[in-house]
Amino acid sequence: MRSALSFLTPIPVCGARPSGRTLAWFPLVGLVLGASLGFFWRWSADVWPGIVAAALVVALDLGLTGMLHLDGLADSADGLLSHLPRQRRFAVMSAPDIGAFGLGVATLTLILRVSCLAVIVPAPLLLIGLWVASRSLMAATIAGVPYAKDDGGLASAFLVGRPRALVLFVPGAALAMLAGYGWHPLWGTGAVVAGLTAGGAVVALGRRQLGGFTGDVLGAAGMVAETVGLLVAAARL
Numbered sequence: 063m064r065s066a067l068s069f070l071t072p073i074p075v076c077g078a079r080p081s082g083r084t085l086a087w088f089p090l091v092g093l094v095l096g097a098s099l100g101f102f103w104r105w106s107a108d109v110w111p112g113i114v115a116a117a118l119v120v121a122l123d124l125g126l127t128g129m130l131h132l133d134g135l136a137d138s139a140d141g142l143l144s145h146l147p148r149q150r151r152f153a154v155m156s157a158p159d160i161g162a163f164g165l166g167v168a169t170l171t172l173i174l175r176v177s178c179l180a181v182i183v184p185a186p187l188l189l190i191g192l193w194v195a196s197r198s199l200m201a202a203t204i205a206g207v208p209y210a211k212d213d214g215g216l217a218s219a220f221l222v223g224r225p226r227a228l229v230l231f232v233p234g235a236a237l238a239m240l241a242g243y244g245w246h247p248l249w250g251t252g253a254v255v256a257g258l259t260a261g262g263a264v265v266a267l268g269r270r271q272l273g274g275f276t277g278d279v280l281g282a283a284g285m286v287a288e289t290v291g292l293l294v295a296a297a298r299l
Contacts, residue, residue: 063087065084065087066084066085066090067091069084069220070088070091070095070127070130071095071128072127072128072130082205082220082221082224082225083225085201085204085205085224085225085230086201086225086230088197088200088201088230089197089198089230089234089237089238091197092190092193092194092195092198092234092238093190093237095123095127095197096186096189096190096191096193097186097190098122099119099122099123099126099189099193100185100186100187100189100190101186102118102119103115103116103179103185103189104184104185104186106118112180112181113176113180115179115180116175116176116178116179117176119179120172120175120176123175130281131281131282131284131285132168132171132172132281132285133278133281134278134280134281134282134284134285135168135171135278135281135282136160136164136165136167136168137154137155137156137160137164137278137282138155138264138268138278138279138281138282139163139164139167139168140154140155140160140161140162140163140164141154141155141271141272141278142267142268142271142272142279142282143163143167144161144163148272148273151271151272152210152211152276155276171289174289174292174293175288175292177296178293178295178296179292181296182292182295182296182298185245187241187242187250188241188242188245188246188253188295190241191238191239191240191241191242191244191245191291192238192242192253192254192288192291192292193288194234194237194241195234195235195238195254195257195258195261195287195288195291196257196261196283196284196285196287196288197284198231198233198234198235198237198238198258199231199258199262199265199283199284199287200280200283200284201230201231201234202227202228202230202231203265203275203283204221204224204275204280205224205225205226205229205230206227206228206231207227207265207269207274207275208273208274209221209274209275209276210268210269210272210273210275210276210279235254235258238254238258239251239254239255241254242254245295246298249294249295249298250295252294253291253294253295254291256290256291256293256294257286257287257288257289257291257294258287259290260287260289260291261283261284261287261290264279264282264286265279265283268282268283
């Protein structure tokens with residue numbers, strides 16, 4: 063759990079060495095993050111107008127994740143959506159600056175997240191379901207998809223002793239579906255399924271363009287999964 067927290071959040075955890083066993087704790091980190099955001103959402107909506115509360119929830123999410131996933135989304139957009147050879151994609155994704163693809167996708171994603179949260183009645187179970195789903199997808203990706211980089215990287219430590227992807231994905235997805243169902247039997251479960259599908263499409267794109275996943279692809283898949291899930295939930299109106 064400590065190593066999962068140190069990888070998925072900016073929380074400094076002493077002695078937290080990641081390995082394949084860490085992946086089993088990813089959904090629990092998603093549960094903690096989703097619950098924290100969900101109850102903060104409910105409280106802030108009683109204090110501020112809906113749009114302000116929504117913006118604060120998005121800001122808190124960025125803070126709790128250290129903007130790692132947003133950075134991964136922007137880098138992945140620059141590397142995966144542009145017409146470049148494979149090695150050039152890696153160079154673009156590791157560069158400290160941000161290009162037009164990254165800026166556009168990251169900005170649109172933040173706008174969509176704030177807009178969706180502003181129109182949905184605060185529901186902690188919805189955020190728990192989506193945030194558990196996104197971390198379960200990340201864990202299953204690490205366990206079941208080849209690692210794209212040959213020279214190591216941030217996520218390479220998890221490759222040692224990693225379990226089978228289904229062993230990680232099925233319990234996490236089931237927990238996410240249960241939380242979504244608790245919010246709304248139709249729209250909640252539909253939001254989780256749509257989010258997992260969209261996040262899986264990002265992973266598939268990363269495998270096609272890079273030959274596998276990277277830490278940036280994991281962050282992008284998680285952000286896309288959560289955002290698409292929120293879009294589906296907002297359509298309930």
